[in-house]
Amino acid sequence: MTAGNASRIGLRLLLGGLFLYAGVPKILDPVGFAGNVAAYRLLPYFYDYVVAAVFPWLEVTCGILLVIGLRVRAAAMLLLLLDLVFIGVISSAIVRGLDIDCGCFRPGGGSASPWMALGRDLLILCLAAVVFWQADDSGMRRHPARWPLLMFRS
Amino acid sequence: MAVIAALALFVGVVWNRTLLRDAWRGNPVSGGAGSVPTLEGVQPLPLGLMQAKEFFDRREATFVDARDSEAFSRGRIAGARSLPVAKLGPGLGRFRQTVPLSSLIVVYCTGFSCQDSRTVAEKLQRTGYATVYVYEGGFPEWQAAGYPVAKGGLDDRR
Numbered sequence: 426m427t428a429g430n431a432s433r434i435g436l437r438l439l440l441g442g443l444f445l446y447a448g449v450p451k452i453l454d455p456v457g458f459a460g461n462v463a464a465y466r467l468l469p470y471f472y473d474y475v476v477a478a479v480f481p482w483l484e485v486t487c488g489i490l491l492v493i494g495l496r497v498r499a500a501a502m503l504l505l506l507l508d509l510v511f512i513g514v515i516s517s518a519i520v521r522g523l524d525i526d527c528g529c530f531r532p533g534g535g536s537a538s539p540w541m542a543l544g545r546d547l548l549i550l551c552l553a554a555v556v557f558w559q560a561d562d563s564g565m566r567r568h569p570a571r572w573p574l575l576m577f578r579s
Numbered sequence: 580m581a582v583i584a585a586l587a588l589f590v591g592v593v594w595n596r597t598l599l600r601d602a603w604r605g606n607p608v609s610g611g612a613g614s615v616p617t618l619e620g621v622q623p624l625p626l627g628l629m630q631a632k633e634f635f636d637r638r639e640a641t642f643v644d645a646r647d648s649e650a651f652s653r654g655r656i657a658g659a660r661s662l663p664v665a666k667l668g669p670g671l672g673r674f675r676q677t678v679p680l681s682s683l684i685v686v687y688c689t690g691f692s693c694q695d696s697r698t699v700a701e702k703l704q705r706t707g708y709a710t711v712y713v714y715e716g717g718f719p720e721w722q723a724a725g726y727p728v729a730k731g732g733l734d735d736r737r
Binding site for chain 1: 580583584586587588590591592594595598599602603624625626627628629630691713715716
């Protein structure tokens with residue numbers, strides 16, 4: 426394995442692991458996460474719950490795909506778009522002067538201010554972009570042990 | 580990419596179908612598929628500023644202040660009842676005598692990082708109150724929005 430390959434795999438696992446770490450607690454506490462979403466005061470009441478129901482599953486699905494190395498470009502692109510949404514939402518909270526917990530990692534917690542969350546999301550955005558540009562999904566077909574995973578491809 | 584997004588959407592909606600159904604109907608929210616239940620399997624519903632103000636304007640809810648009595652005296656949502664988390668034992672008995680179990684309750688404390696409102700709300704649910712909300716923005720958000728507040732040591736029933 427070359428240094429380039431090791432770095433590529435390391436960044437992919439880091440991004441995947443990060444979103445698994447972020448998504449699983451939200452799946453386990455959707456009500457708490459809905460409270461975090463409601464705190465941004467952007468959506469009608471019911472849609473806070475729709476976001477709380479769907480977004481964590483998107484994070485975890487993409488995280489799993491990145492960790493197992495399947496559909497890496499698509500997963501990285503989805504996370505990149507998701508991160509852009511987060512950045513937009515957090516920026517709006519800063520502009521409106523809302524001092525709220527971002528709800529990024531631990532639902533219902535009080536761990537990260539909007540400014541801290543914005544800086545973190547910008548770093549994650551860069552990481553997702555690097556993983557996206559480095560990804561080469563065609564390599565999947567050269568590994569017979571992974572062929573069963575190809576059935577999940579679109 | 581669309582397949583991944585559709586898959587996540589489908590699984591998320593199916594996994595949280597009970598939560599979404601309850602939220603759609605405006606009921607207190609049952610625990611999601613993997614969430615930790617309270618004794619009754621129901622968690623207090625988080626409430627935003629706009630919904631809290633709607634309840635306030637329509638006089639539909641009894642607002643409960645979970646902060647200590649000193650903070651309550653310095654300023655509170657107009658009409659709120661004091662039920663400090665530290666004095667839940669004796670306070671709850673008096674509260675139960677004057678507020679019917681069928682009442683809609685909104686509990687608040689000092690904002691998003693404060694857990695006292697959730698503690699009091701869960702206790703009220705265990706006491707038998709069926710519809711209990713936690714207004715997570717709490718008094719700081721309410722006051723910053725310029726909504727009605729009161730000061731002094733007594734409950735000011737509206």
